[in-house]
Amino acid sequence: GNSVTQMEGPVTLSEEAFLTINCTYTATGYPSLFWYVQYPGEGLQLLLKATKADDKGSNKGFEATYRKETTSFHLEKGSVQVSDSAVYFCALSEVNRDDKIIFGKGTRLHILP
Amino acid sequence: EAGVVQSPRYKIIEKKQPVAFWCNPISGHNTLYWYLQNLGQGPELLIRYENEEAVDDSQLPKDRFSAERLKGVDSTLKIQPAELGDSAVYLCASSSPRGNHNEQFFGPGTRLTVL
Numbered sequence: 634g635n636s637v638t639q640m641e642g643p644v645t646l647s648e649e650a651f652l653t654i655n656c657t658y659t660a661t662g663y664p665s666l667f668w669y670v671q672y673p674g675e676g677l678q679l680l681l682k683a684t685k686a687d688d689k690g691s692n693k694g695f696e697a698t699y700r701k702e703t704t705s706f707h708l709e710k711g712s713v714q715v716s717d718s719a720v721y722f723c724a725l726s727e728v729n730r731d732d733k734i735i736f737g738k739g740t741r742l743h744i745l746p
Numbered sequence: 747e748a749g750v751v752q753s754p755r756y757k758i759i760e761k762k763q764p765v766a767f768w769c770n771p772i773s774g775h776n777t778l779y780w781y782l783q784n785l786g787q788g789p790e791l792l793i794r795y796e797n798e799e800a801v802d803d804s805q806l807p808k809d810r811f812s813a814e815r816l817k818g819v820d821s822t823l824k825i826q827p828a829e830l831g832d833s834a835v836y837l838c839a840s841s842s843p844r845g846n847h848n849e850q851f852f853g854p855g856t857r858l859t860v861l
Contacts, residue, residue, distance in 0.1 A: 637788075669852075676750065676790070676837065680843035704821065722788050733802070736788025 635660045639723045639737035646713055647745050654708040655742050656723035657695075664725040666690075666706040667734070671720040680708075680721070714745045731743050748772070749855035752838050758859045767856045771819065771840030779850060780813060781837040784806050789802035789837050795821065826857075833860045 639656040646652060659664065665684045669677040680688030686701035693709045706723060723737040751770040759765050772777050776797050779791035792811065796801040797818040807812065810829070815821040825832055836859050841852040 652822045674854065678852070679841075679849050682849075705840075723790070733791060736790070738786060738788050 635664065635725060635727050635735050637723050637725055637735055637737035639721075642720075642739070643739060643743055645743045645745065646703075648715055649712045650744075652710040652713045652717075652742070654710070654721055654723075654742070656706045656737060658704050658706065658709065658723075658725050660704075660725055660727070661668070663701075664727060667724040667726070668708050669722040669724060669736070670695055670704070671722065671739070673719070677722065686689035691697050694718070714744075715746050718742055718744045735744055749841055750838055750851055752836075752853035752856055754856055755854060756857050756859075758861065759828055761830055762827040764824065765828050765858060766822050766824045767821070767836050767858075769838030771821075771823045771838070772842070772851055774785060775840035775842045775851070776818065777841045778815060778821050778839075779837075779839040779841075779844070780821070781839065783835040783837055783855065787855070792823070798813050828858075828860045830860050833858055 636659045639741040669683045670680045673676045681692040683690040683699035689698045697708045720739045720741045722739045727733045778795040780792040783789045793806045795815045813823045835855040837855045841850045841854045
């Protein structure tokens, strides 16, 4: 079945460091891909999305490119801030399955000042 | 605009007791979701409503879990009786057909601890 695999955390970086959180997926058809973020004590928020191959989603300095050839959707940011500390979830929606979303296990990110 | 509201935020009960969670979606959102999030895991869908109709409850353990959305707005999720393994965060989300495709808005969740 469809699934999402993302790198395990926690990931600890210093402020202004470059961030990559890897995400790969398995899916039939052509899913839409998402990154959600969960700040401490809050619900999940959609960070960015891409709906077809080679699309790049971006928001708040974060980017991810839908790579069909490698079935990947890695999250990147050039210079992280302490306020980026959160849990990040990669996800896909199942095409023709009523848009059901499958989430990865999440990656906890700690940014040190 | 108010977000998805859930209550309570935290609940501690003893096993075999009943428990209920409440969700108020964003105004105008006709689709409502209940998710289960175990520690260190991503959310997993329990049930999805379109207005008052449960259109996907295939992952809801119906022997002890039930949900309702009587007027197509607020929803409650109930567990009776609760088991130790039910300790988790229960998330509610809503979406609108007029919004971006697949964009679901999540509440802060209810953290359940079963002793």
